[in-house]
Amino acid sequence: MTKVEKPDVFIIGSGPAGGAVARTCVAEGKKVVVADYQPFGGTCPLRGCEPKKFLFDVTNVALRRKHMTERGLRGCLAINWKMMMTAMAEMRDPIPSLVENFYEKHGIIAVHGKAQFASPDTILVNKKKYQPDRIVIAAGATPRPLDFSGNELLMNTDQFFEIRELPSRIVFIGGGFIAFELSHIAAIAGAQVDVILRSERFLRRFDPSLVECMIEASRDMGVRFHTMMPPSSLKKDRDELVLCAGEDNIEFRADCIVHAAGRIAHVAALNPQKGQLELNQKGGINVNEFMQSTSNPRVYAAGDVVGNTMELTPVASMEGMVVSHNILHGNGERPDYSVVPYTLFTHPPLSTVGLQEEEAQAQKIPYKVYEGSAAGWSEYRRIGERYPSYKVLVSKKDDTILGATMNGHNSEEIINIFAFAMRTKTTVAELNKWLWAYPSFGYTIRYMLK
Ligand SMILES: Cc1cc2nc3c(=O)[nH]c(=O)nc-3n(C[C@H](O)[C@H](O)[C@H](O)COP(=O)(O)OP(=O)(O)OC[C@H]3O[C@@H](n4cnc5c(N)ncnc54)[C@H](O)[C@@H]3O)c2cc1C
C-alpha cells in the first residue's frame, strides 16, 4: 500500500489566496504542500489581472495618442496585436518557475495535479493520499456554466489571452468587469466589438450615472451594446460563429464569442460531498467568521472559492492571511471588508470604494453628495478626455467619506487616496487642508470636495 503523507497544511490552489497561506505557514515552521493542476501562480498573474493590465497599458497609450492628435502629437500609432501578445507572454510565462523556485527555496512542496476529497480528512492527488492537520481550499473561480445550445463554442478568458491574431469581429456575452475590460482592449486594437447583455443594467457594482459615462466613452471607441439579449443558441456557419439572442432571436455573426458572463466558485472538482463541505448560496465553500468550513473544522477556505464579497486579488490575499493566522494561532482573526477599493481597467478606468449611493439609500444612512463632470478641469482637458466624472458620498453625521466613485485617467490611483481617508476616518474638512502635488490628478480631490 502507498504511504499516506501527513503534512501540517495542505493547500489546494497556488493563487493569491493559497500563496499567502503557504508563505506564512512555512515561515512559522509548518510542513506545507501546495497542489495545483495548472501552472503555479493562479489566475491573477497568469490569466487575469496581470496579462489584462499589460494589454490595458499598451492600448491606453494608443488611445491617448489619438486624443493628443489635436494637441500637436503627429504620426501613426497602430497596435501590432501579435507583438503585443508575445510581449505580454514573455513577461507572464516565467512566473510559474519563479513561484516554484520560491517554494523550493523555502521548503514548500509543490504537487502538480487535481486535488479532490476522498473523505473529510483525506485529499487525493494523482492517486496519492494526504491526511494533513489542516486543509486550505483556495481553488479560485471558473466561468459560470451556460446552458444554451452550442455554448461549447464559446471562448473563455484564458483562451482570449492566447489569441495570436486579432479576430475582426468579437462578441462578448455579459456586461460586467471582463466584458468591459476586454472589449476596450479589442476595440482599440481594431476589432469590431459587440457586447450583449441579458438585462438592462451594466456593471452592477458601480454607480449607474458613472457607468453611463463609461458607456459613452466605450461608444466613442466603437463598442456596440445590446441589452435584453439573453443568448439562446450558438452555432458554426462555415468559418464564422452565429449567436442568436433576445426574444426576436437576433443574429450576431462573429469570428469569436467570449464568455464574460461571470465566474463561480471552483468547487465541483473537489468532490465537496466526500469532504463534508457545506456550500453557501453562491455555491462557494461555506465558512464562519474565521474562514473555517462550517461543516468540516479541519478545512479553511480563502479567495474566490468562498465568493463572500468580491472576486479580487487583494481580497483573496487578505483572506489567505486571515486563514494562516487562524491555523497558526487559533481562531482569532476575521477578514475586514470595510474598505475595498477596486478599478475597472477600461479607457478611462472606473474606480470605486465604499458605499454606493443606492446602498446608502437602502440602508437609510444620512449622506451628502459631491458629484459632477470633471471634463472642464485642466487635468482632463490637457489630455482630451471627454467623460471624466465623480461622485463622493460624505456622512452627514461626522463629515467622513462613506464612498467614492470616479471615472477618468488615473482614477485607480485617486481611489486609493479615498480608501486611505476612509480607513483613517479623515473628515472632508481635514482632507481639504491637505496639500497635494500640483498639477497632479490627486489634486483634483480639492475640486471634488468644494
Ligand atoms: C480576466 C480576469 C481579470 C481580472 N482582473 C483583476 C484585477 O484587475 N484586479 C483584481 O483584484 N482581480 C482581478 N481578477 C480576479 C483575480 O484574478 C482573482 O480574484 C484572484 O486570482 C483570486 O485568487 P484565488 O487565489 O482565490 O484564486 P486563483 O488565483 O484563481 O487560484 C486558484 C488556483 O487553484 C487551482 N485549482 C482549482 N481547483 C483545483 C483543484 N481541484 N486541485 C488543484 N488546484 C486547483 C487553479 O488552477 C488556480 O491556479 C481578474 C480575474 C479575471 C478572470
Ligand SMILES: NC(=O)c1ccc[n+]([C@@H]2O[C@H](COP(=O)([O-])OP(=O)(O)OC[C@H]3O[C@@H](n4cnc5c(N)ncnc54)[C@H](O)[C@@H]3O)[C@@H](O)[C@H]2O)c1
Ligand atoms: N478589474 C478587476 O478588478 C476585475 C477584472 C475582471 C474580473 N474581475 C473579477 O472577476 C469576476 C468575474 O468577472 P465577470 O465580468 O465575468 O463577472 P461580472 O459578475 O462582473 O459580470 C457578469 C455579467 O454576466 C451577466 N450574466 C450572468 N449570468 C448570465 C447568464 N446566464 N447569461 C448571460 N449573461 C449572464 C451578468 O448580468 C453580468 O453582466 C468579477 O466579478 C470581478 O470580481 C475583476
